[in-house]
Amino acid sequence: MSIVDKATVRQRIRDDRTWRRIVQLLVVALYAYGVFGGSYGFQATLTTVTFTAALAVAYSLVLGYLDVFNFAQHAVIGIAAYGFAITAVATGSVLFAVLVACVCAIAVLAAVAGLSARLTGFQLGLVTISVGTVFLTALTTFTDLTGGSSGIAGFPRWFEFSALETRAALLLGLGVLVGTGLLVKLIMSGRIGRLSVAIGDDEFLARVVGTNVVLVRVVVAVLCGVLTGSATAIWVQQQAVVVPTTYGLPMLIQIFLVLMVGGRRSIWGPVAASVVVVGVPGWIGGIDGNLLTILFALLVIVVVVRRPDGLFPEPLRDRRRSPLLLRRSRSSERPVIVGIEACRVRKTFGSVVALDEVSVAFEPGQITAIIGSNGSGKTTLLNCLNGIWQPGAGSIGLRWADGVDRPLRRARVHRLARHGLGRSFQVPRLAAGLSVRDNVGLAGDGWGHGANDARLQQTLERWDLTGWLERPVSVLPHGVRRWVELARLDLGGCRVLLLDEPAAGLTDDEVELLVEALLRWKADGCAIVLVEHNHDLVERVADHTVVMVGGRVVGVGALAELRDRGELGDVIGSGSRG
Amino acid sequence: MRELQSLVNGVGLGALYALVGLAAAFVLRVTKIMNFAVGGIVVLAGLFAASSSGLPPALRLILLLLVGAPAGVLVHLVSTRWLEGRSQRPQEHDLGGVLVTVALATALQGLGYLLFGSDLRYATSVVPAATLSLGGGITVTTGTILLVAAVALGGVASWFVLERSGLGRALRAVSDDATTARLSGVRVSTMAYLAYALLGVLCFFVGDVAAEVVGVTPDNVFHIIVGALFGLVIGGGDRIVGPIVGGLIVGLTESVVNARGGQFTATVAQLGLVLVILLVAPRGLFPDRTSRAVG
Numbered sequence: 127m128s129i130v131d132k133a134t135v136r137q138r139i140r141d142d143r144t145w146r147r148i149v150q151l152l153v154v155a156l157y158a159y160g161v162f163g164g165s166y167g168f169q170a171t172l173t174t175v176t177f178t179a180a181l182a183v184a185y186s187l188v189l190g191y192l193d194v195f196n197f198a199q200h201a202v203i204g205i206a207a208y209g210f211a212i213t214a215v216a217t218g219s220v221l222f223a224v225l226v227a228c229v230c231a232i233a234v235l236a237a238v239a240g241l242s243a244r245l246t247g248f249q250l251g252l253v254t255i256s257v258g259t260v261f262l263t264a265l266t267t268f269t270d271l272t273g274g275s276s277g278i279a280g281f282p283r284w285f286e287f288s289a290l291e292t293r294a295a296l297l298l299g300l301g302v303l304v305g306t307g308l309l310v311k312l313i314m315s316g317r318i319g320r321l322s323v324a325i326g327d328d329e330f331l332a333r334v335v336g337t338n339v340v341l342v343r344v345v346v347a348v349l350c351g352v353l354t355g356s357a358t359a360i361w362v363q364q365q366a367v368v369v370p371t372t373y374g375l376p377m378l379i380q381i382f383l384v385l386m387v388g389g390r391r392s393i394w395g396p397v398a399a400s401v402v403v404v405g406v407p408g409w410i411g412g413i414d415g416n417l418l419t420i421l422f423a424l425l426v427i428v429v430v431v432r433r434p435d436g437l438f439p440e441p442l443r444d445r446r447r448s449p450l451l452l453r454r455s456r457s458s459e460r461p462v463i464v465g466i467e468a469c470r471v472r473k474t475f476g477s478v479v480a481l482d483e484v485s486v487a488f489e490p491g492q493i494t495a496i497i498g499s500n501g502s503g504k505t506t507l508l509n510c511l512n513g514i515w516q517p518g519a520g521s522i523g524l525r526w527a528d529g530v531d532r533p534l535r536r537a538r539v540h541r542l543a544r545h546g547l548g549r550s551f552q553v554p555r556l557a558a559g560l561s562v563r564d565n566v567g568l569a570g571d572g573w574g575h576g577a578n579d580a581r582l583q584q585t586l587e588r589w590d591l592t593g594w595l596e597r598p599v600s601v602l603p604h605g606v607r608r609w610v611e612l613a614r615l616d617l618g619g620c621r622v623l624l625l626d627e628p629a630a631g632l633t634d635d636e637v638e639l640l641v642e643a644l645l646r647w648k649a650d651g652c653a654i655v656l657v658e659h660n661h662d663l664v665e666r667v668a669d670h671t672v673v674m675v676g677g678r679v680v681g682v683g684a685l686a687e688l689r690d691r692g693e694l695g696d697v698i699g700s701g702s703r704g
Numbered sequence: 705m706r707e708l709q710s711l712v713n714g715v716g717l718g719a720l721y722a723l724v725g726l727a728a729a730f731v732l733r734v735t736k737i738m739n740f741a742v743g744g745i746v747v748l749a750g751l752f753a754a755s756s757s758g759l760p761p762a763l764r765l766i767l768l769l770l771v772g773a774p775a776g777v778l779v780h781l782v783s784t785r786w787l788e789g790r791s792q793r794p795q796e797h798d799l800g801g802v803l804v805t806v807a808l809a810t811a812l813q814g815l816g817y818l819l820f821g822s823d824l825r826y827a828t829s830v831v832p833a834a835t836l837s838l839g840g841g842i843t844v845t846t847g848t849i850l851l852v853a854a855v856a857l858g859g860v861a862s863w864f865v866l867e868r869s870g871l872g873r874a875l876r877a878v879s880d881d882a883t884t885a886r887l888s889g890v891r892v893s894t895m896a897y898l899a900y901a902l903l904g905v906l907c908f909f910v911g912d913v914a915a916e917v918v919g920v921t922p923d924n925v926f927h928i929i930v931g932a933l934f935g936l937v938i939g940g941g942d943r944i945v946g947p948i949v950g951g952l953i954v955g956l957t958e959s960v961v962n963a964r965g966g967q968f969t970a971t972v973a974q975l976g977l978v979l980v981i982l983l984v985a986p987r988g989l990f991p992d993r994t995s996r997a998v999g
Contacts, residue, residue: 195803241979248738249982251802252933255740255926256975260968267968375926379810382803416818423811430800430807431786 149398149438156401160296169292171408176299177361179400180306182384183393184353187310187346188235189382190390191319193326194242194343197254198234199381201261202351204373206231206358208265208272211368214281220363223281227359232351239347243340258378265370277369285363295364302357307393313349314391317571319445320564322346323391327557334512334555335568335618336543376419380404383422386429389436391559398438442598444561446579461532462546464490464621465525465653466511472519473506473677480506482677483520488622490525493644493654495664495685498674504657505552507674508624511655512549513542527621548620552627554607556599562586563595565610569618582617589613604631612643622653629660641667661685709842710963711956716848717931718955719855720914724932725939725947726858727906732941733866734899740805741779742907743929744812749775749911750920751816754825761830761916768908776904777897783808785896809925816922827915847917854913855948858906863944865902931958934978940988950988953977 160172181203188194196202209230214223234257242250265272272278287295314322321342324332332339362368383403388395403422407413429436467487473480481503488494496504509515511522524545526532543549556565566589567582586592589609594602599610608628615623629637637660644667647654658664664671665685673681673688681688728742749768756764783805831850835843866872874895914920914928931954932947939950954974962970981988 197806245982248802249937249986251740251806252738252930252937253975253979253982255806256930256934256971256978259926259930260971260975263968263971267966375810375813379807382807386803414818416814420811420814420818423807423814426807427782427786427804427811430804434800 143441146394146438146441150394153394153398153401157300161293161300166290166292168409169296171405173292173296173299173364174408175400175405176296176303177357177364178380178384178404179397180299180303180357181354181361182381182388182396182400183303183306183310184350184357185381186385186390186392186396187313187322187350187353188239189385190392191314191322191326192239192242192343192346194239194347195247195251195254196235196238197251197378198238198257198261200373200375200378201258202231202234202354203358203377204261204265204370205234206355207362207368207373208278209355210359210362211278211281212271214283215278218282220282220284224356224359227362228352228355231355231358232348235347235351235354236344239343240340242343258375262370262374265373272370273368275370277367279367283363283366285360287364298360298364302360303397306353306357307397309353311393313346315445317445318342318346320560320568321571323445323559323564324557324568327559328555331555331557331568333539334543334549335571335614336540337571338540376415376422379419379422379426383426383429385436386426387437389439392436392438392440395436395438395440399436442559442561444563446564446567460545461530462527462621463524463542464527464546464651466547466622466655467523467525468507468511468517468520469523470520471507471510471517471522473503473510473515473517479677481510481517484674484677484679485520486672486679486682487523488653488655490621490653491648491651492669493648493656493667495656495658495668495671496674497658497661497664497671497685502674503677504674505626506677508549508626508655508657512547512624513539543620546619546621547624548615548618548622549624550611550615550626550628552630554604554611556602556607556610558598558600560599561595562591562597562599562602562610565599566591566613566617569614569616585613585617589616605633605636608632608636609639612640616643616647621651622655623647624655624657626657627659628656629658629663637663706963707960708840710959712838712842712844712848714956714959715952716845716851716917716955717959718935718952719848719851720910720918720928720951721931721935721955722855722948722951723851723858723910723913724907724928725935725951726855726862726944727903727910728929728932729936729941729944729947730862730866730906731899731903732936735780735784735896737784737801737805738933738936739779739783739903740802740926740929740933741783741808741812742903742932743925743927744809744816745775745779745904745907746911746914746928747920747922747925748812748816749908750827750915751820751825751911751922753827753912753915754920755820757828761828764827765830765909765912768912769905772905772908773901774904775908776900776902779808779904780896780900784900785893809929813922813925816925820922822921822923824919824921825915826919827912829916830912833916845917847913851913851917854909855951858909859944859948866944871898931955931974934974936988937978938981938988940990940992942987942992943990946988946990949990 157172160169164172185199188196206227210223210227213226214220217223238254241253245253266274285298313319321332321337325337325339325342329339380403384396384399387403388397388399407418465488468484471481471484484503484507486494496507498504506515510517524532557568560568563582563586566586570578570582586595589612591606591609591613594606599607602610612628628640632640641663644654656664656668668685670682671685671688672679681691724742724746728739731737731739749772753764753768759767784801787801787804829847831846834846836846837843911920932951935951935954936947937950938953939946939948941947957973957977958970961973
């Protein structure tokens, strides 16, 4: 990663803003011309641009925020369109048909979102491509229902525009686009926005801070389905006919292109991109459809490779306003884990025994250091305690604040986190698409014991992060990234902390800050598990030290005592100093 | 009787999927990318074969194999090499990489439509075309036999290259751990080029055979690659036998279900089968016997 100084970053942010203003002005001017002065043809094309942009913005919820590539989005839109037309013809009720369109879109999107938890990116891509094929095959198979290649027309409509009422159609599209854009902005500017970005950028991080990833994905997919279904149902009424050729692969590529060029988490971007991708060829006219598809597909590749954030990305901003859904975390009502222990835990990977009958207890108000050479099983033990891996044999015991014995049968990562299990990583994990403030604030979404805005501000000041709030996290130096991670842990108010080499890569001054925090957490009664190679640090803060060799615990005690015992001295070595 | 005939036809279709699946598995082992563009290359190669009616079939096949290598390298440059090092995530989880290969497949499909239209086209066969009777009214074409023979040949060749040659060792080292392989003196980028060149040759061969036996149209780009990748998912990409058996299962399912319940039911059946495999045995029916450490 290149090192970028503050001035460059500021300049870049400013440039982006100027660029955005210009784009916004051009789009507004275009629409003003379209509404007040454009020809019939111009207005008709601009209407298509507008509806495409609305569908792309709706799809950005899933593709942009959650990073779920649904290659069946053309089928989602198609199913909604056919669902609307068939229901409208059968029942005569437009309102009911709109509802059916929404339900159709929701069903497919929610299924894809649910599957995305179990499948890798490629597998999901393959399955969704196949879903698209199933849809297109269904259109040509059940011709009684779908009308085959001539499609369905003559359904009842709310909006019966004649061919010359292109201005009314354009205004209708504009209404849909503005509505979709505002709703997406509203949904994504609060808690659900922070969680979605965290999931999209680093799903594992989201789990560790206590996010129910599947739930958030499904909720966002349902919202996307509502927006996609209703926008489609309105567009179909404007078009007055549903034909299968509209909903093929070219539509998918077009929507991908609009989103990738415009910026996957942007609203103005896709509108501008839709003008270029849909509008310009329409106004020029007479371009071969296959040639366009080839150009568009190649353009998708260029954009993915060269500008993965798109040409008009939204500037980084805090997502702290008007949380529409999942307003607050109910974590303060949950029972809290205050201690954790491993009982005869065994973990193997193939023929490699990573942990062999490991038994250690971590008590409240104590710092327990785990030392050992690389590959001795330290991180594996942390991962088992954290619920990332289930032990092959043995068990993880939890101690609760109220003394009640409450065995968690399936100790999933996010559930443990919600009961106060905190974790930091060897390499700090931050969500690249969130601001520094939101990265710290993530703690309030999952862990969150009474994390409010005042405490967030306090925490940012305590960790000396207030000077970094304007910077994208991708350009932060290592020490600051570490502070962001530890500040998040601090704000989360976790009572059990699993810290994986927190001192790695820190300067001496920074280590002092870390020691201060460790002692403060200890005084607050936290049970701290400290995996560390820095033996000076261990000697200063640890109450006990656990020595691991080859997946087994070979010694427990104070580090100095352990070092004095001859047979352990070689194993421990002197570790790294500072 | 109709069932038996559809079984025989299914073997031919399955052999086609198996061949494309072998090619995709080959690239997967080296670059960890499932490349949807493979379908596009096969179909375009087939279309070129079908349109070169003036050439003697054997000469045409040789020419295609010669063009295959640079074509494969070109696909590598556009679909994977360009993206390398730009993505922050492991390639197998990076959806941007998948999107690039899907987009390339779409572009190749568009090129097919642009140059050749959407008609089903056939190439003259290298071996004389004939229909053999297996008794009881069941027939098999020489084309189907040719396809099955090609699978056997492709399987043995892949097995030899990957498991028995020094080249295969280097390719596998790259697949398992590119950094370590690089440090051990293997030229990782060269290996990827080589893998794609071999892929190109294999794809052009498959395209030619497909054009001879079942005919090709740009409509089939995604049909072919999805069927082949379904086979790869069902059989698993760890061993040579995976895509072959998986491809045959997909082909047989498609042919038999299609004969009884139509194309729609067949497509749904394939998707259902794959979903079950993905959820129950995500590494496929033939996972690598030496399980790998995680993390």
